[in-house]
Amino acid sequence: MTIPARSYHGAQYLLKYLFILLSIFSIHAHAAPVLIASDIWCPYICENKTGYVVDLTRRAFEIQGQDVEFRTIPYKRALIELQRNNIDAVLALTSSVIANNQLLSTDVVMGYNSNDFYTLVGSTESFEQISDLNKTQQAAVVNGYGYGIELDAWFGAHPNTYFASGNDPLAMNIIRLVKGRHSVIIDNKNVIEYTASQLNLTQQLRYAGTIGKPVPLYVGFSQQNKANAITFANGIDMLKANGEYQQIMNKYQILPEVNADEVRHKNLQKFLPIFN
Structure with a gap:
């Protein structure tokens, strides 16, 4: 049986049209x-x-x-x-x-993340194990973060633990620490020191220890x-x-040095008037 030329070319055109459409969809999906x-x-x-x-x-x-x-x-x-x-x-x-x-x-x-503890300069508190937290007045962490099974359990069992939230909760915790609202903050050392530098508060913070091992x-x-x-x-x-x-x-x-990131520094300043 011979396929009419018109039908043959029509099938070719249809296949070519479908191929173009699929290519377009693929490009848009990739884009x-x-x-x-x-x-x-x-x-x-x-x-x-x-x-x-x-x-x-x-x-x-x-x-x-x-x-x-x-x-x-x-x-x-x-x-x-x-x-x-x-x-x-x-x-x-x-x-x-x-x-x-x-x-x-x-x-x-x-x-890697680690649970690093910071207090104000002048404090003598140190943190090497969970029980050390029993001696502190109030700990501050970030809402939603996981700090490991043991630390999470301790925070959950102590209702005075402060859970900061928002787009920049660590900045809030650092300022609250300086204002005496709590006695220790817990987060990653690099992140604490960077944020403190942008707030010009580095000299007021003191590294007080790490609990647990770094996790990937x-x-x-x-x-x-x-x-x-x-x-x-x-x-x-x-x-x-x-x-x-x-x-x-x-x-x-x-x-970065203090004020090296002008956008970061300028945005963090909005927190300061809240606690003045």
Whole structure:
């Protein structure tokens, strides 16, 4: 049986048209930016959309032609939006947070977090084990963060523990510490010292110890974002291979001087009048 030429060419045209449509859809799907969110946790994640975790994550996608959109929202809300698939990923999560929220991650470690304790200069308190907290007046942490099973249990059992929230809760805790609202704050040492420098309060804080061992941090993806998780891991490998990964890490080895980040410093000043 011979297929009429007109029908043959019509089939060819239809296939070509379908191929063009699929290509267009593919391009648009690829062009849609990956939506990534976190609260401020500088120098890891900074307000002006920098910080080494932000830079590495963005470049891991961009090196493969994928755009990224970063949003600053409170940590707890970011996890909720991720579970609702309103965003694609949240930065700097521990493995326990990823498991508890049923998220996806790769084996790419983006840094380490530690539970570091800071008091005011002049205090003699030190913190090496959980029981040391029983001697302090009030501890301040960030709402939604996980500090490990034992510390989380202690905070939950002591109703006077202060849980700060908002886009820059650590800045709030540091200022409250200086104003005498609580006696110790707990967070990552690098983040505390960076934020304190931007508030011009470094000289008033004192490192008082660390409880527990540092834990690795990952990028968490929603269950529907397995493809993005794979793309991210591949991108990190590419950045390591071309040397860009180390360049970004070197850029953030030294904490910025006071006022080095004018945007960060200016935004933090809005907290100060609240406690004057």
